[in-house]
Amino acid sequence: MNAVVDVVAGKQAALIERLGADMVMTDPADQARFCRDWHGDVQSGTVAVLRPRTTEAVSQAVRACAELGLAIVPQGGNTGLVLGATPDTPDRQVVLSLERMNRIRRIDVDDFSAIVDAGCIVANVKEAAEEAGMLFPLGFGAEGTAQIGGSVSTNAGGINVLRYGMTRELVLGLEVVLPDGSIWDGLTTLRKDNRGVSLRQLFIGAEGTLGIVTGVAVKLMPRPTQVETALLGVSSLEAAIALYRRARVDCCDLMTAFEFMPPEAFTLAIEAQPDLKMPIAGDYPAYVLMEVSGSGLVDVRALLDRFLENVMGDELVQDGVVAASRAQAINLWRFREGMNEGQAMRGPHLRTDVSVALSQMAAFVGDAHQRLAEALPTAFAIGYGHIGDGNVHLNVIPAAGSDAEERERVIYAAKNIINELVDAYRGSISAEHGIGRLKRPDFEKRMPDSHRKLLTALRQAVDPNGLMNPGCQIQAG
Numbered sequence: 001m002n003a004v005v006d007v008v009a010g011k012q013a014a015l016i017e018r019l020g021a022d023m024v025m026t027d028p029a030d031q032a033r034f035c036r037d038w039h040g041d042v043q044s045g046t047v048a049v050l051r052p053r054t055t056e057a058v059s060q061a062v063r064a065c066a067e068l069g070l071a072i073v074p075q076g077g078n079t080g081l082v083l084g085a086t087p088d089t090p091d092r093q094v095v096l097s098l099e100r101m102n103r104i105r106r107i108d109v110d111d112f113s114a115i116v117d118a119g120c121i122v123a124n125v126k127e128a129a130e131e132a133g134m135l136f137p138l139g140f141g142a143e144g145t146a147q148i149g150g151s152v153s154t155n156a157g158g159i160n161v162l163r164y165g166m167t168r169e170l171v172l173g174l175e176v177v178l179p180d181g182s183i184w185d186g187l188t189t190l191r192k193d194n195r196g197v198s199l200r201q202l203f204i205g206a207e208g209t210l211g212i213v214t215g216v217a218v219k220l221m222p223r224p225t226q227v228e229t230a231l232l233g234v235s236s237l238e239a240a241i242a243l244y245r246r247a248r249v250d251c252c253d254l255m256t257a258f259e260f261m262p263p264e265a266f267t268l269a270i271e272a273q274p275d276l277k278m279p280i281a282g283d284y285p286a287y288v289l290m291e292v293s294g295s296g297l298v299d300v301r302a303l304l305d306r307f308l309e310n311v312m313g314d315e316l317v318q319d320g321v322v323a324a325s326r327a328q329a330i331n332l333w334r335f336r337e338g339m340n341e342g343q344a345m346r347g348p349h350l351r352t353d354v355s356v357a358l359s360q361m362a363a364f365v366g367d368a369h370q371r372l373a374e375a376l377p378t379a380f381a382i383g384y385g386h387i388g389d390g391n392v393h394l395n396v397i398p399a400a401g402s403d404a405e406e407r408e409r410v411i412y413a414a415k416n417i418i419n420e421l422v423d424a425y426r427g428s429i430s431a432e433h434g435i436g437r438l439k440r441p442d443f444e445k446r447m448p449d450s451h452r453k454l455l456t457a458l459r460q461a462v463d464p465n466g467l468m469n470p471g472c473q474i475q476a477g
């Protein structure tokens, strides 16, 4: 034990000598927040937390770690939900946090683009774009903490994917520090550039296994000047999907969000935020939170009113409210976000993030609920999310009062039921959140040989010493 402590102390001293005390954090109390996952389910440790301020400093840090044989776990806002940024070998890994690299390098209104440090918080990039009269359309519950580099590394999705795409579709260029410390400069803002293989794509969704993203060039959009938000009561998930298809056509691609919520979502949100008041009179079997937005000459409110008139006439929607102000719209969104907190308050539970083809979604969710109810009758299952993208969070909460062992049993059994069904529907066990360490066993189990071969070859070519985030995505580098 003492030998391990001595080795760690030696590595810490060597890091400080090479990088300076300002960059190297060694006090376990200071390190704790970097070694805990967002839910607080896992608390680990690390040799050091490195907090460089520039790309050159990241490069020096990576070279120092390579010399000392230390593996690197890159970390952004630490909001990832699959333990990708949580170290798992405390005496051999450092956390490299991008939190001090938070400069907006350039906003270019004429080019509809921005270049930012990877450590910029997503909400700050959005704010900077808005101040320039533009929109950066990435949007999700953790945007106030998550960083743009983390979003690139997980290819984050969120509520606006149906109109603007996942992060991958918003990235024009990247700057990356490679595992040998060299800097790959692919920080272009060109929209069209077909000079062979697009290397930036490799780093998007790589979860820090191929290098450290230090700079990101993104697309900006015209800022919508009209945003209309509606909460609609519908008869079922099937009706919600039919409504989605109709909205895609009738709202002329101006729809920016379409979130499905069952009635229990409101109970959970109110449990977490008791000041919330039910925004719609009457109870409905299912709800949709929908947003339509646009800029320029189009009249978005008139479009939404006509659309709602038509779909209510066709009995696709039973009732609904349209927010009369920005404050009311924010209030509607509080239900969608508050339901996550409500689930967390009910204790450890299974959280999934799966996708199937939209045409299979209703059957899949129906089958899942039926199998879960048969196998785990006392557990509470809830399905909600960005259903327009074929993405559903099917979460399972063990019965109140279950002890830790029983919770673990329910979570494990529910996960297997859902994953097997995802396989049967040829879906994905990770629609948005990535693989990290949490989903690695389930990912590896399903990985065809050809896929593993390619992934292993790629990692070995880019990172022959296996220093970048070992244990994330696949076991061996």
Ligand SMILES: Cc1cc2nc3c(=O)[nH]c(=O)nc-3n(C[C@H](O)[C@H](O)[C@H](O)COP(=O)(O)OP(=O)(O)OC[C@H]3O[C@@H](n4cnc5c(N)ncnc54)[C@H](O)[C@@H]3O)c2cc1C
Residues within 6 Å of the ligand: 038, 073, 074, 075, 076, 077, 078, 079, 080, 081, 083, 084, 085, 098, 118, 119, 139, 140, 141, 142, 145, 146, 147, 148, 149, 150, 151, 152, 153, 154, 155, 156, 157, 158, 159, 207, 208, 209, 211, 212, 213, 214, 340, 432, 433, 436, 469, 472
């Ligand atoms: C309340 C809540 C709601 C969420 N909603 C959504 C949602 O709707 N859609 C969605 O897609 N996700 C969602 N997430 C998940 C999470 O916010 C995203 O995955 C986000 O992109 C993670 O960003 P981060 O900066 O926190 O990354 P981290 O958690 O710090 O890291 C995530 C992964 O990226 C790697 N990484 C981080 N920064 C870098 C870098 N600069 N270079 C290389 N690798 C790096 C890490 O090693 C890790 O593997 C949600 C999370 C929470 C807590």
